[in-house]
Amino acid sequence: MEKHWLFRFRLYHLPFWVMYHYAWWVVSYGDPLRAANTILFTPYAVEFAFYVVFQAVAVYFNLYYLIPTFLQKGRYQAYIGYLSLTLIATTLCIVGGYYLIPTPSDLCFFGFVGKALPSTIASTTLAMSIKLARHWMKTRERQQLLEKEKLETELQFLRNQFNPHFLFNSINSIFFLIHKNPDVASASLAKFSELLRHQLYECNDNHIPLDKEINFLANFIELEKLRQNKRTHIQVSFTDKPVSHLSIAPFILMTFIENAFKHVSGNEDHWINIYLELEEDKLVFTVSNSTADKESGQYSGIGLQNVKRRLDLLYPNEYSLDIQERTDSFTVRLQLTSFAGSAVKPLQLAI
Structure with missing residues (x-):
């Protein structure tokens, strides 16, 4: 059972309210020492205590009862009515404290109300502002967490959708x-066992070392060479620069190579050119292959749609993908650019 709002009051909040009201007394007297002396060693300590206690009660009554019971449920008129009554009742309780101490003769009941009511409204407004700000921050944090979990789930789904597609094509190659x-x-x-080892044990993270991904691509290309006829000319060039300190999302590059080999099968003369280079802070990956005139829409399959979606999720605004379709060839050029301070770096230090 939920505890009553009164039990939610925390004693460690009391110093805050003491310091809050003390700050107002300092502003009123213009001297911190005089304000402290007045509060501690004169009858005005009763007045000060009334402000602290009754305004704190009003604040927590509003935060833990009125807001959840009325405001959060859309009962706005009832909330405004009960809040007004709370402010009036608190003001009257504080005014009662003035009659327990000696006061100047020129002050009367309405003069006391003129001091207590604005102070009560100010403290209640401050507390509501803090409460609403904390609520907004927690809501935003939850939304960001949910969005992160959603993206991770979607990425995992895309990878799971891609991996069986890759396995199916590889098994077909071996069967042939x-x-x-x-x-x-x-x-x-x-070669296929090495590919499986990489897929099952080495690429479970969102990013893997770039050199491992290059080795994976090289093994796949060698596997495809075995089933290609001698009329298919394959040219491969991977960068000779050190890449072990860099990382990349797994299977991003694989999709384009797989599509290229898929569309050069047959007895005709075909060619595939694969290049991977590092240019300053960019990775440039180019795959081009020949096609027959009758082929069209090569890159409209599930594989490319998945890799585009993964690029959007992992490298937002940090990649460029150019696909050129001609009557006798297809060319894909992918650039991954590293920007300092980005949420997910296309090329980042491998941990």
């Missing part, structure tokens, strides 16, 4: 080799 050349199929199985 078993019937064509069993000895070559044995070598391809060894």
Whole structure:
């Protein structure tokens, strides 16, 4: 059962209210020492205590009862009515304290109300502002957490959707080799086991070392070479610069290479060119391949849609993807750019 609002009051809040009202007395007297002496060693200590206690009660009654019961449920008229009554009742209680101490003869009941009511409204407004600010910050934090979890879930879904697609094509390649050349199929199985090891154990994070991703691409290309006929010309150039200190999202580059090999199968003369270079703070990856005139819409499949979505999620505004479709060739050029201070860096230090 939820505790009553009175039990939510924390004693360690009391120093805050003492200092809050003391600050007002300092402003009124213009001297911190005189204000402290008045509060502690004169009958005005009763007046000060009335302000502290009754305004604190009014504030917590508003925060923990009126707001949850009326304001948060959309009962605005009832909330304004009860809040007004609370302010009036608190003011009257504070005014009662004035009659317990000696006061100047020129002050009367309405003069006391003129001092107590604005102070009560100010303290209540301050407390509501702090409460609403904390509530807004917590709500924003929850929204950011939910958005992060949503993005992570979506990324995981995209990876799970992509991996079976890759496995299916690789198994098809090995199946083709078993019937064509069993000895070559044995070598391809060894390459395939290395690909599986990378996929299952080395790429479970959002980013992996770039050198491991390059090795994975090289193994896949070697596997594809085994099943390609001699009329397919394959040219591969990976950067010779040190890359072990850099990382990249797994399977981003793989999609483009896989699509290139998928569309050069057959008995015709075909070619594939693959280049990966580091240019200052950018990774430049280019894949181009020949196609028959009858082929079109090569890059409209699930694989490319997934990789575009992953690029949007992992590298927002930090990549450029250019796809050029011609009658006899396709060219994909991907640039990943590293910016200092970005939320997710395209190329970042591997941890």
